Structures are given as structure tokens and as C-alpha cells.
Amino acid sequence: METNKNENIFQVNKEIDWQPAGPGIQRQIFGYGDQVMMVKVLFEKDAVGALHNHPHIQVSYVESGVFEVIIGGEKKTLRGGDGFYVPSNVEHGCHCLEAGVLIDVFTPQREDFLI
Amino acid sequence: METNKNENIFQVNKEIDWQPAGPGIQRQIFGYGDQVMMVKVLFEKDAVGALHNHPHIQVSYVESGVFEVIIGGEKKTLRGGDGFYVPSNVEHGCHCLEAGVLIDVFTPQREDFLI
Numbered sequence: 001m002e003t004n005k006n007e008n009i010f011q012v013n014k015e016i017d018w019q020p021a022g023p024g025i026q027r028q029i030f031g032y033g034d035q036v037m038m039v040k041v042l043f044e045k046d047a048v049g050a051l052h053n054h055p056h057i058q059v060s061y062v063e064s065g066v067f068e069v070i071i072g073g074e075k076k077t078l079r080g081g082d083g084f085y086v087p088s089n090v091e092h093g094c095h096c097l098e099a100g101v102l103i104d105v106f107t108p109q110r111e112d113f114l115i
Numbered sequence: 116m117e118t119n120k121n122e123n124i125f126q127v128n129k130e131i132d133w134q135p136a137g138p139g140i141q142r143q144i145f146g147y148g149d150q151v152m153m154v155k156v157l158f159e160k161d162a163v164g165a166l167h168n169h170p171h172i173q174v175s176y177v178e179s180g181v182f183e184v185i186i187g188g189e190k191k192t193l194r195g196g197d198g199f200y201v202p203s204n205v206e207h208g209c210h211c212l213e214a215g216v217l218i219d220v221f222t223p224q225r226e227d228f229l230i
Binding site for chain 2: 008009010013030032033035036040059060061069074078083085105
């Protein structure tokens with residue numbers, strides 16, 4: 001029995017609130033349950049997702065834009081259609097080179113996003 | 116220690132093989148480890164993801180196109196930018212109304228996709 005989940009199985013973009021997530025960054029919470037959470041993150045050009053780490057495994061999709069992504073000290077420029085994978089507790093971050101959207105999925109869910 | 120994972124932390128769209136996944140459907144395997152797997156699924160117009168279920172929890176993002184999605188008997192038309200969540204073992208499927216792409220994420224990984 002899941003205790004902490006999105007009651008909506010369907011997520012309609014225009015119905016979901018945007019939350020501030022740092023300078024030039026906003027996010028929407030998509031589907032989630034105890035074990036997984038999907039988050040849409042909108043970046044303005046030059047916004048920076050500062051280096052950080054968390055125990056959650058993260059798998060991300062670049063929906064649009066261009067991002068310089070750093071994972072565990074490795075750096076790569078990714079564009080719409082690409083993706084990346086962040087193992088548990090590995091330091092990662094990104095620099096948005098052209099405005100765009102990341103789809104971040106975490107396992108387990110990011111309880112810290114559900115305040 | 117993860118035993119079954121994508122050695123590439125960065126997934127570059129144009130470098131990933133497309134695999135047949137049914138009539139009018141192809142997929143690319145993006146980032147994965149034991150606990151999570153991201154898959155990009157390309158649908159032609161009128162392609163059908165037949166009703167099925169699996170123990171894996173699935174959270175999906177509609178990257179583009181229009182899909183009629185059924186989850187546990189509930190039906191909804193979703194467009195690029197929307198998403199959906201499929202609890203464990205709940206029957207689900209889709210009908211592609213306008214050609215597009217779904218980003219499907221499974222927890223745990225779909226070992227059956229790694230043959």
C-alpha cells in the first residue's frame with residue numbers, strides 16, 4: 001500500500017502548478033508514488049543546477065534545450081532527445097546553454113519535493 | 116553494487132539503436148540500473164500499445180504526439196507535455212492518435228528488454 005502518492009494517474013501539463021526551484025528554474029511534479037517520482041524542470045538560458053548529490057537514483061531525459069551536464073566529474077553537452085543516469089550519491093549538476101526542459105525521474109520518490 | 120546497468124551515464128539519442136516493439140512501434144533503451152530503466156518509445160499514427168500489465172511501476176512522459184491512454188479502465192487523451200503513472204500490476208495500454216514519443220520509466224528495470 002503506497003502512502004504518499006499523486007492521486008492523479010493522468011498528469012495534464014496545463015493543470016500542474018509550477019514551483020520555483022532556484023534562479024531561472026521552475027518545476028512541476030508529475031506522477032509519483034513511494035518508489036518513483038517524475039518531475040519536469042524548466043530552465044532559462046544560463047540557469048545552473050548546482051552540483052549536489054542524493055541517495056535517490058536519477059534518470060533524466062532532455063525534452064528540449066541544450067545542457068552541459070556533469071556527473072561524477074564527467075562532463076557532456078546534451079541536447080533535446082538525449083538523456084543521462086545518475087547513480088546513488090554521485091555528485092551531479094548542469095548548466096543550461098539553451099533554454100529547455102529536463103524530465104527527471106527519481107527512485108525512490110523525492111519526499112523533500114512534497115512539502 | 117549494480118549488476119545489470121547501462122555502462123553509459125550519458126545517452127546520446129543518435130547513438131542509440133532502435134529496436135522493433137510491435138507494429139508501428141520502436142524503442143530505444145536509455146539509462147538503466149537494477150532499480151530503474153528509461154525507455155524512449157516511438158509510435159506511428161494508429162499504433163496500439165495493447166493492454167497489458169507488469170509488476171514494475173511505470174511513470175511516463177508524453178514527449179510529443181497525441182495518445183489515448185487507458186489505465187485500470189480509466190481513459191484519457193494526453194498530448195505532448197502531459198504524463199501518466201501506472202501502479203504495479205494495473206492493466207494499461209495506449210492508442211496513438213498522432214505520431215509521437217513516450218518516455219517510459221520503470222522501477223525496477225525491465226529485464227525482459229535486455230535480451
